[in-house]
Ligand SMILES: Cc1cc2nc3c(=O)[nH]c(=O)nc-3n(C[C@H](O)[C@H](O)[C@H](O)COP(=O)(O)OP(=O)(O)OC[C@H]3O[C@@H](n4cnc5c(N)ncnc54)[C@H](O)[C@@H]3O)c2cc1C
Ligand code: SF4
Ligand code: SF4
C-alpha cells in the first residue's frame with residue numbers, strides 16, 4: 001500500500017493513554033480541552049473518540065509525542081513552573097503562587113454578579129477597551145445547567161454573570177473561537193480550566209504571536225455533578241435546583257434562593273454530589289491565571305482579586321467603578337491548605353499528582 005494512505009509516523013498512545021489514565025479513572029474535569037482542536041473527540045457524558053485517532057496520520061493533525069489531547073489535559077503531567085515562567089510575572093508567594101498584587105473590592109456597575117461582580121466588570125471593560133474582542137463565558141442553560149459561549153457583546157456578558165456550580169467545558173470553545181477568526185480572546189474558568197488553557201497555549205501557540213489569550217481564573221474548592229446536586233437540593237432544602245434564582249457557597253454553607261426565599265445547609269452535606277476529579281485537585285486560587293477572582297478573603301458582596309501578570313494588571317487597570325475593601329490573606333491561605341488536605345492520596349491518582 002502507498003504511504004499516502006498509511007503515512008509512517010510513529011504511533012504513540014494519544015487518546016488511549018488519556019482514556020486509561022484520566023477518563024476511565026474518573027479524573028476528567030470535563031474542561032473540554034482535549035476536544036477543542038480535534039474532530040475525533042466529542043464531549044458526551046465524558047470525552048469519547050468517534051473514529052480512529054489520527055495521531056499516526058501525518059497530514060490530519062500535528063500531534064505531539066503523546067498526542068495533543070493528552071498534552072493539554074489539566075490532569076496529565078504538568079510542569080507548572082515552566083508555565084508560570086512563560087505566562088506570569090510577579091513575586092512568588094508560597095501559598096498563593098505568582099502575585100503582582102492582592103486586593104479586594106466590588107464593582108458597583110455590575111451590581112448583579114455572584115460576589116463583587118468583578119469578573120463581569122473585567123469582561124465589560126476589557127471588551128470596551130479592546131484588550132480582547134470576545135470572551136468565553138458560562139451562560140445558564142436549561143434548569144441550573146450551564147454551557148460555554150463565545151460572547152462579543154456587553155449584553156451577553158451581563159447575562160452570564162453568576163456562578164454555576166457545575167462542570168462547563170469552557171476550553172472546548174477555544175478551537176471554535178480561533179476557527180471563527182478571533183485572535184484576542186478572554187476565557188473565564190476554574191483553576192483546572194485555566195491550567196488546560198495554558199497547556200494549549202504552550203503546546204500549540206508558542207510560535208503564534210497573533211493569538212493573544214487572557215485567562216481569568218475563579219477560586220474553586222470543588223464542583224458538582226448536576227444531577228446529584230439537583231437531587232441533594234430537593235432532598236435537603238425542598239427546592240428544585242432548576243427553579244433556583246441564585247446558588248451560592250459561602251462560609252461553609254450551600255445557599256439557594258428560589259421564589260425570593262433563601263434556604264441553606266452545610267456544604268459538607270453535599271459531599272456525595274462533588275465530582276470525583278475535585279478530590280485530586282490542589283489548586284484553589286487558579287495559580288496560572290492572569291488574574292484570579294474569588295469570594296474567600298473579602299467581605300460579603302466583594303471579590304478577592306489576585307493579579308499575576310502584566311496582562312492581568314492592564315485588564316484590572318481598565319476597570320471602572322472598583323471600590324476597594326480589606327483583603328484577608330490568612331483566610332485565603334486557610335482555604336488553600338484545606339483544599340490540599342482534602343486530596344485523596346492513594347494508589348490511583350491522576351498523572352498530575354504522581355510523584356514518579
Ligand atoms: C465551580 C465553582 C466553584 C467555586 N468555588 C469557590 C470557592 O470555594 N471559594 C471562592 O472564594 N470562590 C469560589 N468560586 C468563585 C466564585 O463563586 C465567583 O465566581 C467569583 O468570586 C467571582 O465573582 P464575581 O461576582 O466577580 O463574578 P461574576 O461577575 O458573577 O462573574 C462570574 C463569571 O464566571 C463565569 N462562570 C460561572 N460559572 C462558571 C463555571 N462553572 N465555569 C466557568 N466559568 C463560570 C460566568 O460566565 C461569569 O462570567 C467558585 C466558582 C465556581 C465556578
Ligand atoms: S488530539 Fe491527536 S492523539 Fe488525540 S485523538 Fe486527536 S488525533 Fe488522536
Ligand atoms: S482535557 Fe479536560 S475534558 Fe479532556 S480528558 Fe482531560 S479533563 Fe477531561
Ligand code: SF4
Pocket residue numbers: 029190191192193220221222223277278281282283
Ligand atoms: S476543584 Fe479543581 S478539578 Fe474541581 S472544578 Fe475546581 S479546579 Fe477543577
